[in-house]
Amino acid sequence: xxxxxxxxxxxxxxxxxxxxxxxxxxxxxxxxxxxxxxxxxxxxxxxxxxxxxxxxxxxxxxxxxxxxxxxxxxxxxxxxxxxxxxxxxxxxxxxxxxxxxxxxxxxxxxxxxxxxxxxxxxxxxxxxxxxxxxxxxxxxxxxxxxxxxxxxxxxxxxxxxxxxxxxxxxxxxxxxxxxxxxxxxxxxxxxxxxxxxxxxxxxxxxxxxxxxxxxxxxxxxxxxxxxxxxxxxxxxxxxxxxxxxxxxxxxxxxxxxxxxxxxxxxxxxxxxxxxxxxxxxxxxxxxxxxxxxxxxxxxxxxxxxxxxxxxxxxxxxxxxxxxxxxxxxxxxx
Numbered sequence: 001x002x003x004x005x006x007x008x009x010x011x012x013x014x015x016x017x018x019x020x021x022x023x024x025x026x027x028x029x030x031x032x033x034x035x036x037x038x039x040x041x042x043x044x045x046x047x048x049x050x051x052x053x054x055x056x057x058x059x060x061x062x063x064x065x066x067x068x069x070x071x072x073x074x075x076x077x078x079x080x081x082x083x084x085x086x087x088x089x090x091x092x093x094x095x096x097x098x099x100x101x102x103x104x105x106x107x108x109x110x111x112x113x114x115x116x117x118x119x120x121x122x123x124x125x126x127x128x129x130x131x132x133x134x135x136x137x138x139x140x141x142x143x144x145x146x147x148x149x150x151x152x153x154x155x156x157x158x159x160x161x162x163x164x165x166x167x168x169x170x171x172x173x174x175x176x177x178x179x180x181x182x183x184x185x186x187x188x189x190x191x192x193x194x195x196x197x198x199x200x201x202x203x204x205x206x207x208x209x210x211x212x213x214x215x216x217x218x219x220x221x222x223x224x225x226x227x228x229x230x231x232x233x234x235x236x237x238x239x240x241x242x243x244x245x246x247x248x249x250x251x252x253x254x255x256x257x258x259x260x261x262x263x264x265x266x267x268x269x270x271x272x273x274x275x276x277x278x279x280x281x282x283x284x285x286x287x288x289x290x291x292x293x294x295x296x297x298x299x300x301x302x303x304x305x306x307x308x309x310x311x312x313x314x315x316x317x318x319x320x321x322x323x324x325x326x327x328x329x330x331x332x333x
Contacts, residue, residue, distance in 0.1 A: 001017070001018060001019075001020050001096060001097040001098050002015060002016070002017065002018070002096070002097055002300060002301075002323075003015075003016065003017075003018035003059045003092070003095060003096030003097065003300075004059060004060060004061070004095035004096065004300065004303040004307075004321070005018050005057050005058075005059060006045050006054075006056055006057060006058055006059070006060055007056050007057045008056065009045065009046060009047030009048075009053055009054075009056065010045075010046050010047060012303070012304040012305075012307040012308050012311075013045070013059070013060060013095065013303055013304065013307060014303070014304055015300060015301045015302075015303050015304065018057075018059060018092070018096060020098055021092060021096075021098050021099055021100035022100065023070055023071075023100050024100065026102060026103050026104075027100045027101060027102055027103060028068055028069075028070060028071035028072070028073065028074060028100070028101055028103055028106060029068075029069045029070040029071070029098055029099070029100055029101075030064070030066040030067065030068055030069065030080060030082055030098065030099050030100075030101050030106075031066050031067045031068075031069050031097065031098055032064050032065070032066040032094055032095075032096060032097060032098060032099050032323050033064075033065055033066045033067065033115045033322065033323060034064065034065045034066075034115040034116045034118070034119040034320055034321065034322050034323070035061045035063065035064035035065070035093075035094035035095050035119055035320070035321050036063060036064075036119045036120060036122055036295075036318055036319065036320045036321070037060075037061075037095070037306065037307060037310045037318075037319045037320075037321065038062060038063070038122075038123070038124070038152075038318075040062050040087070041060045041061060041062055041086075041087065041093075041095075042307075042310065042311055043087075044060065044062075044086070044087025044088060045060050045087060049087070049088075051087065051088040051089075054086075054087045054088075054090075055090060058086065058087070058091070058092055058093075059086060059092035059093050059094075059095055059096045059099075060086055060087055060093050060095050061084060061086055061092075061093030061094030061095035061096070061099070062083060062084050062085070062086055062087065062088075062093055062094070062123070063081070063082065063083050063084065063094060063119070063122045063123050064081070064082055064084075064093075064094030064095075064099065064119060065079075065080070065081050065082075065109070065115040065116075065118045065119045066079075066080060066082070066094075066099070066115075067079055067080070068080055068106070069098065071103070071106075072103070073103045073106075074103075074106060074108070078108055079108070079109045079115075080106045080107055080108055080109055081106075081107040081109055081118055081119075081122065081279060082094070082099070082101040082105050082106050082107065083101075083105045083123065083275070084099065084101060084105070095300070095303065095321060096300075096323075097300075097323050104272045105272060107275065107276045107279055107280070109283070111283040111284070111286075111287060112287060113283050113286050113287050115322075116295065116297055116320045116322065117286060117292075117295075118283065118286075119295075119320045120152070120293045120294075120295035120317070120318045120320050121152075121156060121279075121282060121283075121286055121291070121292075121293050122279075123267050123275075124151075124152035124153045124156050124293060124318075125156040125160070125278070125279065125282045125286070125291060125293070126267060126270075126275055126278040126279055126282070127153050127156075127240055127265065127267050128153050128154075128156035128157035128159075128160050128216070129156070129160050129278040129281060129282055130265065130267075130270060130274065130278050131157065131216055131238045131240055131265045132144075132157065132160050132161060132164055132214070132216065133164065133278075134270075134274070135236070135238045135263050135265050136214045136216070136236045136238050136263070137236070138161065138164050138165075138166065138213075138214050139165075139213075140164070140165030140166075140167075141165065141166075141167045142166055142167060142213035142214055143166065143167055143168045143169075143170075143208060143209075143211070143212045143213050143214070143232070144157075144161040144166045144168065144169045144170070144212060144213070144214045144215075144216065145169075145170050145171075145172070145204065145208060145212040145214070145215045145216070145227055145230070146158050146161070146169065146170070146171045146172070146182075146187070146215075146216045147171075147172045147215065147216065147217045147218060147219045147223045147224065147227060148172065148173075148217075148218045148219040148223075148241075148243060148244075149171025149172055149173045149178065149181075149182035149185070149187055149190065150171070150173040150174070150175065150177065150178020150179065150180075150181040150182050151178070151218060151243075152293045152317070152318045153216075153218045153240065153241070154171065154173075154182065154185075154216070154218060155181055155182065155184075155185040155292060155293045155294065155317075156185075156282070156291055156292075156293055157216045158171060158182060158185040158186050158187050159185050159186050159285065159290050159291035159292055160282070160285075160291055161186075161214075161216075162186045162290060163285050163290050163291060166214075168188050168208070168209075168212075169186060169187050169188055170187065170188060170189050170190070170191060170204075170207050170208050170212070171183075171185075171187040171189075171190045171191070172190070172191045172192075172193050172204075172223055172227075173190050173191075173192070173193075174192070174193055177316075179192075181294045181317060184292070184294065185291075185292055185293075185294075186290070189207050191203050191204060191207045193222070193223055194222075195222060197222055197225050197226050197249075200222065200223065200226040201226040201229045201230065204226055204227060204229075204230045205230050208230055210230065211230055211231065211232035211233075211235070212227075212230055212231065212232060212235065213231075213232050213234075213235050213236070214235065214236050214237075214238070215227045215228070215231065215235070215236070215237040215238065216238055216240075217237055217238060217239045217240065217241070218239075218240050218241035218243060219241060219242070219243045219244040220239055220241065220242040220243070220244055220245055220246065220247070220248050221242070221244035221245030221246075221247070221248055222244065222245070222248070223244060224237065224239065224248035225248045225249045225250065228248070228250050228251070228254065228255070228260070228262065229251065229254060231254070231255075231258055231260040232258065233258050233259065233260075234258065234259050234260065234261075235258060235260045235261070236260070236261045236263060237260070237261070237262050237263065238263045238264070238265050239262070239263070239264055239265065240264070240265040240266065250262060293317060293318050294316060294317030294318070295316070295317045295318040295319065295320050296315045296316040296317060296318070296319050296320070297319075297320050297321075297322060298319060298320070298321055298322075299321065299322055299323075299324050300321050300322065300323050300324070302321075303321060306319055306321065
């Protein structure tokens with residue numbers, strides 16, 4: 001089969017021949033139709049992740065969409081979303097024509113949403129939905145602040161907050177392009193960040209009317225420090241990433257006086273059932289356009305160039321590879 005094969009840590013994978021997968025016990029073989037290139041793929045392939053350097057050669061790709069070819073638990077032809085541990089554990093991932101997937105990581109898809117749109121949403125949408133519903137316990141009428149609102153998780157969180165009845169959704173975005181993505185996703189307003197915590201706190205207070213009930217935080221650092229200062233009574237800040245740094249500073253007086261909460265989230269901590277239920281909940285809203293992640297489509301044969309552009313942040317949102325020879329350019333799903 002043809003696949004994106006990584007042979008050297010820190011280098012892009014090459015479009016090359018690779019052995020077809022063989023399903024082990026408790027696994028199914030999926031014919032892949034679409035798979036995103038996500039930050040975790042880049043991190044694992046760099047050889048510098050906390051999982052340790054993966055053995056090479058291997059096929060990256062921690063999630064994808066496809067059709068079951070061989071399985072003891074699903075009928076051949078079943079359309080599925082799936083997750084893999086490629087780069088985190090031994091084995092190949094989704095950036096290939098076929099992939100062996102643990103049966104527990106298969107999610108049947110009963111939705112007209114195109115495969116490329118499902119791939120763009122994927123685990124980012126799962127994270128957004130779970131942070132809002134499970135960790136933040138968002139209630140209708142509450143106010144939501146989304147840091148990193150132009151990223152995939154941020155866009156999905158903006159849309160999900162609206163679907164779940166948030167009264168106001170404010171985003172924080174660095175670039176004009178990220179601002180456009182956040183507004184297209186449904187943000188009521190967008191704040192430009194500042195490296196000065198006091199200045200950013202003032203901007204957030206002005207945009208939110210002084211306080212927010214929920215903060216969705218995939219960036220941490222200065223932005224999280226400022227966001228914690230505008231938490232309302234019993235407000236909740238949920239962190240699910242550290243794109244802007246691994247440290248933030250929180251005021252004990254603010255947290256105690258408001259009975260506020262600082263919470264953590266990772267997709268690795270949820271069950272397969274929670275992952276399935278979250279994606280199943282998201283897709284009907286993706287079908288109506290209320291939850292969306294801007295994405296760009298490229299063919300598997302162009303993986304090396306696409307990988308480099310994703311690494312450099314030069315793509316129009318999330319980059320999704322199809323297993324056909326040619327991509328389709330930017331998309332807005």
